[in-house]
Amino acid sequence: MQFDLRQLGRQKGGSLRDEHVDRTFQPSEFVASVGPDEEYKVAAPVHLEMDVHKDGEAYRVTGRVTTRLQLECGRCLEPFEIPVDSAFELRYVPHVEPSTEGEEREVAEDDLTTAFYKEDSIDLGELMHEQFVLALPMKPLCRETCKGLCVHCGTNFNKETCDCAPAWTDPRLAVLKGLIKSEREN
Ligand SMILES: [Zn+2]
Ligand SMILES: [Zn+2]
Numbered sequence: 001m002q003f004d005l006r007q008l009g010r011q012k013g014g015s016l017r018d019e020h021v022d023r024t025f026q027p028s029e030f031v032a033s034v035g036p037d038e039e040y041k042v043a044a045p046v047h048l049e050m051d052v053h054k055d056g057e058a059y060r061v062t063g064r065v066t067t068r069l070q071l072e073c074g075r076c077l078e079p080f081e082i083p084v085d086s087a088f089e090l091r092y093v094p095h096v097e098p099s100t101e102g103e104e105r106e107v108a109e110d111d112l113t114t115a116f117y118k119e120d121s122i123d124l125g126e127l128m129h130e131q132f133v134l135a136l137p138m139k140p141l142c143r144e145t146c147k148g149l150c151v152h153c154g155t156n157f158n159k160e161t162c163d164c165a166p167a168w169t170d171p172r173l174a175v176l177k178g179l180i181k182s183e184r185e186n
Contacts (some may be wrong), residue, residue: 001029001125007033019052021063023124030125039140040132043081044068048128050088059092060119065131071140075148076156080140086131092117151163 008019030042050063066085073080095116117128147157155162 001123001128002024002121003052003124005052005054005059005120005122009053018054021048021050021052023048025128030128039071041070041079042067042132043070044130048124052122053092053160057094059122060089060112061092061122061127062089064088065128067132069132069135071136071160073142073146074140075147076142076158078142078156078158080142082135082137084132084135086135088127088131089113090127092116092122130159 003021008017025046025048027042027044027046030046044067046065046067048063048065050061053060053062064085066088068079068081068083068085070079071076089112091112092115095118095164114129117123142158149156150162150164152164153162155164
């Protein structure tokens with residue numbers, strides 16, 4: 001999933017013309033690049049559209065990536081999907097060796113997110129991965145009202161009920177119940 005920067009075509013005048021990239025990747029292509037500890041799985045073909053504009057040593061890349069990601073609900077652990085439609089604007093500068101890392105951070109002079117290219121190519125897998133991570137919700141929930149699992153037997157309360165003690169009460173409610181109880185005991 002590399003984009004070869006040397007393929008930017010030259011115009012008659014000798015200047016580089018902007019390159020329009022329009023590619024679709026299948027979910028299976030992401031398996032190799034996504035580690036087992038990733039929080040998402042690519043669940044639909046990924047459509048990547050972007051324009052690459054050469055700007056001195058740097059390349060300005062603006063585009064958009066759309067797909068669907070599969071996540072695991074933080075409450076009931078069931079898989080669910082979210083749509084992704086992310087626009088991005090990045091500036092790629094030549095990769096600098098780690099020994100000069102201090103200088104790397106000073107590269108960004110504007111609001112554009114700075115990324116690095118190596119060996120005349122942009123790693124599209126990394127680009128898309130970063131957009132996906134940005135699109136992930138803070139708390140992945142299959143639905144706002146997800147009832148979660150019974151802590152005792154693991155029953156998914158969205159689907160069925162169980163006979164365990166009331167497994168989930170609103171913490172605020174629990175405090176209230178405690179107050180009522182202690183009042184009665186007094
Ligand atoms: Zn859930
Ligand atoms: Zn239970």
